Amino acid sequence: AVIGGIGALVTxxxxxxxxxxxxxxxxxxxxxxxxxxxxxxxxxxxxxLSGGASAEDVDKGISKLIQNMDTATNSVGPIRDAFDKLxxxxxxxxxxxxxxxxxxxxxxVKNAKDPTESYAAALELLGKAGKKMIGSxxxxxxxxxxxxxxxxxxxxxxxxxxxxxxxxxxxLKKKILVTEARAATPLFDNLNNSLDESQSKMSRFFAxxxxxxxxxxxxxxxxxxx
Numbered sequence: 001a002v003i004g005g006i007g008a009l010v011t012x013x014x015x016x017x018x019x020x021x022x023x024x025x026x027x028x029x030x031x032x033x034x035x036x037x038x039x040x041x042x043x044x045x046x047x048x049l050s051g052g053a054s055a056e057d058v059d060k061g062i063s064k065l066i067q068n069m070d071t072a073t074n075s076v077g078p079i080r081d082a083f084d085k086l087x088x089x090x091x092x093x094x095x096x097x098x099x100x101x102x103x104x105x106x107x108x109v110k111n112a113k114d115p116t117e118s119y120a121a122a123l124e125l126l127g128k129a130g131k132k133m134i135g136s137x138x139x140x141x142x143x144x145x146x147x148x149x150x151x152x153x154x155x156x157x158x159x160x161x162x163x164x165x166x167x168x169x170x171x172l173k174k175k176i177l178v179t180e181a182r183a184a185t186p187l188f189d190n191l192n193n194s195l196d197e198s199q200s201k202m203s204r205f206f207a208x209x210x211x212x213x214x215x216x217x218x219x220x221x222x223x224x225x226x
Contacts, residue, residue, distance in 0.1 A: 024154065024162035034062050038159040040099045043148030050147060051135030061129035062098050068125050069093055069101060082121040087111065103141030110140035 031041045044062070045055040053061075072080040073094050083093060086108025092100055105122055112118030122137065123130040136144060154162075 021162055021165065024159045027154065027159050028163040030059055034059075034066060034098055035096060036062075036099055038156045039153045040148075042153040043145075043151050044099070044102065046151030047144050047147035048133050048136045051133065051137075053129065053132035053136070057129040057132045061126040061133050062102070064127035064129065065101060065125055066098055069096070069098070079124070082124040085112075085117060085121040086125075103145055106137035106139075106141040106144045109134060109137040 027038050027041060031038045034041065036044075045058050048058045049055075068079045068082075071077070072083050073090070086105050088101060088104040088108060092104050095101075105125065109115075109118050109122055119134060122134050126133055136147065
């Protein structure tokens with residue numbers, strides 16, 4: 001019972017550690033892809049959560065926004081017009097900083113003379129996810145940033161350390177699996193040989209068991225053999 005308890009504890013610790021590594025790794029990957037820091041992304045996740053948007057909604061909205069920022073800085077058209085309607089300057093757009101652009105959009109939503117027009121422009125820039133994000137923008141960029149600042153965050157440095165360890169851990173797991181697979185090859189070779197179609201299924205099964213050492217009880221786990 002003690003050994004079983006220790007095993008369960010170790011398994012739980014490994015699972016918890018993997019969850020932490022996945023969390024940090026996903027944050028680092030997403031923030032790198034979006035041109036944000038890990039702390040900025042966590043802050044935005046938390047700030048928009050108050051309005052009902054999930055982290056996934058926020059990631060989708062930011063990804064759509066980044067595409068539109070690129071479009072607006074390289075050409076004129078409906079996307080550039082949407083930024084103009086919200087008062088987002090070209091300098092802010094060309095900075096390539098999604099966090100700054102989001103705060104500027106929030107200011108545009110707050111200060112808009114025509115709320116319907118500003119709502120439509122925000123949805124144009126943020127995509128479908130904007131429907132869940134816009135509620136947190138109504139009080140402007142300063143309010144949104146204040147919400148983001150209050151969020152308890154994993155630091156950029158710590159997230160990178162955990163993510164790096166997670167990558168090494170995954171590589172080690174793959175190496176172990178390859179080693180185990182090579183060691184198990186003779187067993188599967190014997191199993192293949194035992195499946196000679198000239199024998200009945202029953203005789204093939206007992207021939208396989210006979211080929212193993214007395215202590216090897218793999219036979220009882222082969223539920224689909226018959």
